[in-house]
Amino acid sequence: DAKTTQPNSMESNEEEPVHLPCNHSTISGTDYIHWYRQLPSQGPEYVIHGLTSNVNNRMASLAIAEDRKSSTLILHRATLRDAAVYYCILSHRRGGNKLVFGAGTILRVKS
């Protein structure tokens, strides 16, 4: 099964953009790339997902490399409320719909 690799932690200043990287070099052609985040003491929250093209929504942007072996979640202006653990997850054809969470990236936002 394809795996994802993310930095353990990152730090950002408030009001600045944040680029959270994810490597998935063994991704298959039909795997979707999902991003979720988990704020302290809360359930995970869907952020964005994509297949091949870059995606934008009200929360974030997802930039997917042309070879799909990596992707970047972009928060355009970080706020203190964005401090969370961010998970990059691939959905596998044989895995059905279950989400396989890794350790994620702990994002700290400084005021």
Next chain:
Amino acid sequence: NAGVMQNPRHLVRRRGQEARLRCSPMKGHSHVYWYRQLPEEGLKFMVYLQKENIIDESGMPKERFSAEFPKEGPSILRIQQVVRGDSAAYFCASSPISRRGYEQYFGPGTRLTVT
């Protein structure tokens, strides 16, 4: 539109008792997933259900754990004869359709403490 609801939010059980965790999916969602987060560990998939059917239970412990999603009412995760190692946060998620590209919406979780 109400989100995924879970109750109780906190549950304390003594060793050997039963724990029942309930999950009401978002309106219009017929797919439910349960995940467990042990203290200081990551989220682990447990089971995926559709109405009246278990689709994937590959993450469920072999004994004491069961799940159901009846035609009417919430999904129930049942843990019999709880042990201290069952202490964790249990999250339920729902989605509107069974496709790999669709997002899952999570509830606030039930935090189970076994004394």
